[in-house]
Amino acid sequence: MKILQFGRTGQVATAVQVAAHGRADIVALSRADCDLENPEAVRAAILAADCDLVLNAAAFTQVDPAEARPDEAFAVNATAPGVMAAACAERGLPFVHLSTDAVFDGLTDRPYVETDEARPINVYGRSKLAGERAVLAYPRTTVLRISWVFSRYGRNYVSFMLRLAREREVLKIVADQFGSPTDGEALADFLVATAPRWAKAPAEDPAFGLFHFANPGEASRFDFAQAAIDRDPHARARLERTSQAAFAEPAPRPPRSPLDTGKLQAVFGFTPEPWRSAVERTADRLVATGF
Numbered sequence: 001m002k003i004l005q006f007g008r009t010g011q012v013a014t015a016v017q018v019a020a021h022g023r024a025d026i027v028a029l030s031r032a033d034c035d036l037e038n039p040e041a042v043r044a045a046i047l048a049a050d051c052d053l054v055l056n057a058a059a060f061t062q063v064d065p066a067e068a069r070p071d072e073a074f075a076v077n078a079t080a081p082g083v084m085a086a087a088c089a090e091r092g093l094p095f096v097h098l099s100t101d102a103v104f105d106g107l108t109d110r111p112y113v114e115t116d117e118a119r120p121i122n123v124y125g126r127s128k129l130a131g132e133r134a135v136l137a138y139p140r141t142t143v144l145r146i147s148w149v150f151s152r153y154g155r156n157y158v159s160f161m162l163r164l165a166r167e168r169e170v171l172k173i174v175a176d177q178f179g180s181p182t183d184g185e186a187l188a189d190f191l192v193a194t195a196p197r198w199a200k201a202p203a204e205d206p207a208f209g210l211f212h213f214a215n216p217g218e219a220s221r222f223d224f225a226q227a228a229i230d231r232d233p234h235a236r237a238r239l240e241r242t243s244q245a246a247f248a249e250p251a252p253r254p255p256r257s258p259l260d261t262g263k264l265q266a267v268f269g270f271t272p273e274p275w276r277s278a279v280e281r282t283a284d285r286l287v288a289t290g291f
């Protein structure tokens with residue numbers, strides 16, 4: 001199995017390269033290899049690749065800076081994925097793309113299903129939704145919406161909270177924003193394990209289309225942080241609850257955006273574990289190896 005991956009140093013990109021070890025050959029393109037703001041370079045990379053599947057693990061992921069840089073966010077999150085999907089269709093290659101719970105407005109009283117209407121409330125969410133629509137116009141394309149990704153790699157909430165909890169006496173954590181944490185290493189394992197199915201599947205296979213991938217159960221940002229920090233015997237910070245409004249960030253966040261994974265389970269037979277045990281295992285590993 002040969003995979004061409006956009007993204008080399010990001011959190012998910014790193015997790016996929018680790019998961020692929022001994023199972024698939026990955027060529028992972030960094031920004032220096034292929035800048036997603038350059039559509040011709042994106043297309044050329046796919047047309048020249050020797051691969052069975054293309055995976056896009058790169059994105060403009062900075063939610064607050066995106067408010068001031070919408071052209072860049074749309075170029076990377078919408079135009080480039082559309083070019084990737086078109087080039088894959090030209091070559092008959094399957095294409096797998098990642099999206100986000102930020103396509104929703106967060107005004108829900110139950111986990112979102114794939115057929116719920118997407119109504120993003122910030123530039124990042126709008127650019128990611130435009131990307132979904134651009135890629136799903138092509139055959140043999142899969143979009144996995146993920147949320148609140150954590151792992152042992154890259155910039156992520158669990159390692160960030162563990163670090164802060166050793167440095168500070170008090171941590172004020174948002175307690176009125178709710179979502180589904182997503183184990184980035186389980187996601188990476190799923191992507192590598194499912195690659196052969198996508199590679200062989202005809203366009204009408206249900207493995208193509210839009211899916212939600214997250215660990216079940218709903219967590220507040222506060223619960224998420226507390227679950228990680230409780231695993232570190234050297235953590236010294238006391239956690240205090242605060243509100244999203246108190247942070248006054250440039251980009252609004254959906255207040256409640258848990259993702260329902262019923263379709264993922266039905267089509268792939270994959271049941272993610274509840275979020276808390278996955279967060280605890282990742283925190284234990286980070287505490288054991290340093291972060």
Ligand SMILES: NC(=O)c1ccc[n+]([C@@H]2O[C@H](COP(=O)([O-])OP(=O)(O)OC[C@H]3O[C@@H](n4cnc5c(N)ncnc54)[C@H](OP(=O)(O)O)[C@@H]3O)[C@@H](O)[C@H]2O)c1
Nearest residue numbers: 009010011012031035036058059061098100146147148149
């Ligand atoms: N992290 C989350 O909580 C979360 C939640 C929901 C959805 N997602 C989605 O999951 C996917 C992976 O996210 P992640 O957490 O792994 O993100 P990340 O750690 O921020 O990594 C983003 C990657 O994209 C690359 N990139 C950004 N702009 C680029 C450009 N112009 N050209 C080429 N490469 C570029 C970065 O390269 P450099 O290192 O060179 O900048 C980096 O490798 C994205 O589609 C994201 O929208 C993430």
